[in-house]
Amino acid sequence: MAEDEGPLRGHTEAQILSVIEHGLSLAGGSSSEVLTGPGDDTAWLRVRSGAVLVTTDAMVLGRDWRDDWSSPRQVGRKCVAQNAADIEAMGGTATGLVVTLVADPATPLAWVRELAIGLGQEAARAGTLIVGGDLSSAGPGVCVISATALGELPDGAVPVLRSGARPGDALAVSGPLGRAAAGLLLLQENRAADDPDLVGYQQSPRPAYGDGRRALEAGASAMLDVSDGLLLDAERIANASGVRIDVRTAALAADVAALTAVGDRATDCVLRGGEEHVLLATFAGKDVPSGWRVIGAVTPGAGVSVDGLDTQGGGWEHFTAQQE
Template sequence: MSSTSEPPGEGGRTVGEVGEGGPTVGEVGERGILGEVFGVLAEHGAAAESLRDVVVGPGDDTAHLRVRTGAVLATTDTMVRGQDWLDAWSTGQDVGEKIVTQNLADLASMGGRGTGVLVTLLCDRELPLAWCRDLTTGLARACSRAGVPVVGGDLSAAGPGVVAVSVTALGELAEGIPGAVLRSGARPGDVLAVSGPLGRSHAGLEQLRAGARQGRWVDHHLRPWVDLEQGPVAALAGATAMIDVSDGLGRDGGRVARASGVDLLLDEAAVDDLAARLAPELGLEAARRAVLGGGEEHELLATFPVGAVPTGWVVLGGAEQVQGEPTVRLGEQALDPDGGGWDHFGG
């Protein structure tokens, strides 16, 4: 798996560039779409047939995978045009890379590695085939970096203007990990740490809203990439609870606190250190809000016994005996569990 925590920088993306011109998916039909998809997957090394644990890949009624550890991890996410991305900002490639990352980060948060992904595309018949090709390129690049094959999926027509992409990721626990790391295992006295920087995606979103179309934070918002191997690393180090930061430190930390029945206390100096990375572009107060509430980061937030935090992780604070309702606190201030981050129905 990839060990980079920065965007790969493959280039070639223009923000807002939608594949216009050429045939539409309705004009080429399902066979034409699949021909494009399978060609792109093979070109980028994400074709299932090349992976040793794929017995049967796309083409039959279902995929057939070998399971070496005797247990399967499964997760799914969906992105909808206009709700989860805007064509003015995101290309099909951006969408493909982002949705693979958010699914594989969920597997990593339990100590897992991906073994295969299933992709579903629902779209208007007038969607340009070029956009579908770009989407597949993003999917293939992200899967290839992670060493995870695309093993199948589904296509369906949808109403005017509708485009939705759904990925189901399958995985298994890394070798030597006895059981999945859950949200519910944090204990008073544990150390709270994160696998990398926070706030980059939110900073990129703010820059896009301000009219910027390029830059490292914009890139991270559109095509996030994290070191997925840190999930197994944390599990092998003895992580007691773990979650990926998809909806913001406050929201996701709150989920760990409630599931574990502990309070999580954030160190103000540690938060300020993370914010300092973003402050030149956002200002310090906005940078602090980005660190505490910014979603779509996909770094891993975990608790560890004292002395067990892996090298390279950033210590943020610790778990304490609960004082009433489990909460996340910054100093003496309790963070709003519904503040920042993202709610698919509430915004």
């Protein structure tokens, strides 16, 4: 498309929106719950359950991604994945997303079109749609993408909060851990070719949509998604629930073994690596949903331990982490 050539500067908002909407349309998908999508002042959605889940997350160029590490499609997919995972973490299903793009006018229009394709592709994988958003210009080198995801629960259900864990519950995770953190290390060390799969997960995480709903139906007592590291996120459940959580490293041996590309740092990636977006939940009893595995236990007390030993949580903190 000829209109994809050149920077945003010099194009009208209508032209830019046209490119974005075209990019989104390439991912296909439709929903009977979206009564009015992009084009009006607001989207109009049908809400069947009578209650709405809402979450938001932002990504900043140079802080959350680098253009020399990630394609615009990967950035778009990551933006949707991290928001849809938060809806999953409550036991819900995403029903729509609105996305805001704040960008330097020098940003290539082609980059924005590819971003939109990535947004649409991951929304389709999550079973939802991009239903609207906003555009704004910014200073030199600035690019910020913010998404707000809406979701709902099955009829009559209540969300799974962080505060419901009780002593005796099992701690379980819905998928592998440490991949995104290991991929980031490889990118930082210019070793992406050593394990493209790990790098790919850092560039574009792939949550298993539906795991939150299965956990809800299985009676999960507390849940969140692992966005900032296993120990830090487990500590959040422990603090909210007023309990102690003990993580068992023997149950994480396969996760560590899968990260041979980062050598002796694999264990730290598993325990403290963020951006994984699998789900961490507690369950009364040891019966967990298919595909989940028990990695620890909830006990009386406070904080987090590893194999019974006290530990500082560790993990990603936005205002203390070093910018890459």
